[in-house]
Amino acid sequence: MERDVLRRLCLLNQLSLTDTQKDEIIGFFADRDADTATLDAIDTENVERMVHVMPVLTVVREDVVNQPFSREDLQAGAPETDEGYWCVPRVLD
Amino acid sequence: MRMNKIVVDDMFLTTDMPTTAGSKMLEGYNSLFEAEVLTRLKAAGYTVAGKAKVGEFGADLLGETCYFGAEYENEVLQYPAAVAVKNGEAEAAVVFDVNGAPRRGAAQSGLVALKPTYGRVSRYGTIPVVCSGETVSVIANRGADCREVFAVMAGHDHKDGTALPDSMTEQGKASVTKKNKVAVLSSMLKGANEEVQAKIASVSEQLAKNGIEVVTVDADIIAYAGAAWNILMCAELCNNVSRYDGVKYGYRTQNYTNIDELYTNSRTEAFGDFLKSAILFGSETLSTENYQKVYDKALRVRRVIRDNMVALLADCDALLMPAVSAMSYDKAMVEGDKYLPYKENFFTAPASITGLPVVVAGGVQLVGNAFSEDVLLDLAELV
Numbered sequence: 001m002e003r004d005v006l007r008r009l010c011l012l013n014q015l016s017l018t019d020t021q022k023d024e025i026i027g028f029f030a031d032r033d034a035d036t037a038t039l040d041a042i043d044t045e046n047v048e049r050m051v052h053v054m055p056v057l058t059v060v061r062e063d064v065v066n067q068p069f070s071r072e073d074l075q076a077g078a079p080e081t082d083e084g085y086w087c088v089p090r091v092l093d
Numbered sequence: 094m095r096m097n098k099i100v101v102d103d104m105f106l107t108t109d110m111p112t113t114a115g116s117k118m119l120e121g122y123n124s125l126f127e128a129e130v131l132t133r134l135k136a137a138g139y140t141v142a143g144k145a146k147v148g149e150f151g152a153d154l155l156g157e158t159c160y161f162g163a164e165y166e167n168e169v170l171q172y173p174a175a176v177a178v179k180n181g182e183a184e185a186a187v188v189f190d191v192n193g194a195p196r197r198g199a200a201q202s203g204l205v206a207l208k209p210t211y212g213r214v215s216r217y218g219t220i221p222v223v224c225s226g227e228t229v230s231v232i233a234n235r236g237a238d239c240r241e242v243f244a245v246m247a248g249h250d251h252k253d254g255t256a257l258p259d260s261m262t263e264q265g266k267a268s269v270t271k272k273n274k275v276a277v278l279s280s281m282l283k284g285a286n287e288e289v290q291a292k293i294a295s296v297s298e299q300l301a302k303n304g305i306e307v308v309t310v311d312a313d314i315i316a317y318a319g320a321a322w323n324i325l326m327c328a329e330l331c332n333n334v335s336r337y338d339g340v341k342y343g344y345r346t347q348n349y350t351n352i353d354e355l356y357t358n359s360r361t362e363a364f365g366d367f368l369k370s371a372i373l374f375g376s377e378t379l380s381t382e383n384y385q386k387v388y389d390k391a392l393r394v395r396r397v398i399r400d401n402m403v404a405l406l407a408d409c410d411a412l413l414m415p416a417v418s419a420m421s422y423d424k425a426m427v428e429g430d431k432y433l434p435y436k437e438n439f440f441t442a443p444a445s446i447t448g449l450p451v452v453v454a455g456g457v458q459l460v461g462n463a464f465s466e467d468v469l470l471d472l473a474e475l476v
Contacts, residue, residue, distance in 0.1 A: 010373070012376055013331070015360055028432055031435075032435070035320045039390055049389060053226070053448030054255075054448060077122055079344075080345065086341055
């Protein structure tokens with residue numbers, strides 16, 4: 001893996017790494033890539049993807065109107081709120 | 094004897110105790126609702142004695158990445174939920190098998206663990222990490238205790254879209270027949286040390302003494318489960334933890350001047366190194382360049398592995414394989430390789446990636462066909 005790819009992955013995932021961590025992760029990716037390459041030995045031509053391990057179709061249930069939680073309850077664990085709103089830094093200048 | 098005291102691991106939402114998933118990100122987090130399995134267990138008369146620590150989002154070996162500290166005894170890593178059962182603080186532990194930790198913990202503690210067929214127990218109210226494979230499981234001293242707790246937890250839950258309809262479960266259970274035969278998977282023995290291999294031999298001998306035919310089969314394909322699982326596990330983990338951004342709940346950094354810094358610094362400060370490695374690898378597998386050749390490939394390999402395991406199970410009750418490479422993880426080993434869980438997944442991945450049920454007993458795993466929990470627990474009582 002090149003550092004530029006790692007930089008892009010960090011950006012996408014909102015993570016910041018130190019130089020030491022970057023070196024470790026690059027080594028880790030080399031191991032993972034080698035591991036992944038072993039799967040090439042398995043012929044998956046004409047094999048369907050298995051996303052769900054059990055044959056369950058999307059479950060649809062009746063719509064039932066309810067309101068289990070209040071806004072106050074939902075915001076009780078928020079880092080910062082103001083008059084019922086979640087607060088974040090200014091996004092637009 | 095009817096049990097009444099259980100411990101749950103910190104992956105289950107509770108309303109009377111914080112739920113942290115072992116992460117700084119959720120330190121002090123209080124849920125507004127509780128996990129469905131806890132509601133069912135309480136209604137049946139069980140008392141929750143407390144919560145056991147887990148590694149960050151339950152994805153590590155045995156809890157070594159827990160923000161609140163790993164548990165070591167005499168420099169040997171311990172799985173907190175298993176310790177609680179072993180010490181008699183609870184008669185059973187209800188745990189969330191995200192990446193095999195409960196099975197490793199039970200194997201190394203000499204306890205019994207049951208990871209049921211995927212979908213038989215509701216995941217509603219658990220912290221989602223690897224949705225396509227994680228399963229509510231139980232650890233206890235005896236198979237009978239696992240059976241008792243499982244009976245209370247199991248069954249359809251309309252709040253969980255992956256919970257199997259009861260009709261499917263009944264049909265599946267009816268199709269299970271006992272064959273009194275177990276197959277040792279020779280391909281899964283590589284990488285297991287002598288002590289673990291001795292456990293396999295000992296359990297095989299014990300089963301044979303009790304009239305179970307034990308055969309050895311080569312099924313090299315199953316040894317690829319670890320590589321495929323690591324891809325799927327990281328991809329799903331990456332998506333699931335993307336919700337933690339320091340805005341609506343969870344940890345928020347004090348060090349920010351704009352929204353990007355708020356997101357990045359909150360996640361960077363709160364997540365541990367192991368989790369970051371999984372997020373980054375998962376993200377890479379889902380990238381445009383890698384999606385087909387890595388993620389999509391792993392999904393197809395999953396089907397090949399499951400088909401092969403089901404074919405083997407047409408002729409036997411269980412596939413016998415190690416749960417761990419060693420019967421203990423010492424501190425130097427754990428701290429010397431922070432990516433050890435990816436390697437140990439070699440042993441736990443076959444059941445994780447296929448959703449097949451597995452019982453840990455006598456320090457080894459017995460993986461069975463879907464809905465064969467009762468047969469597996471019967472076997473556990475023989476070892």
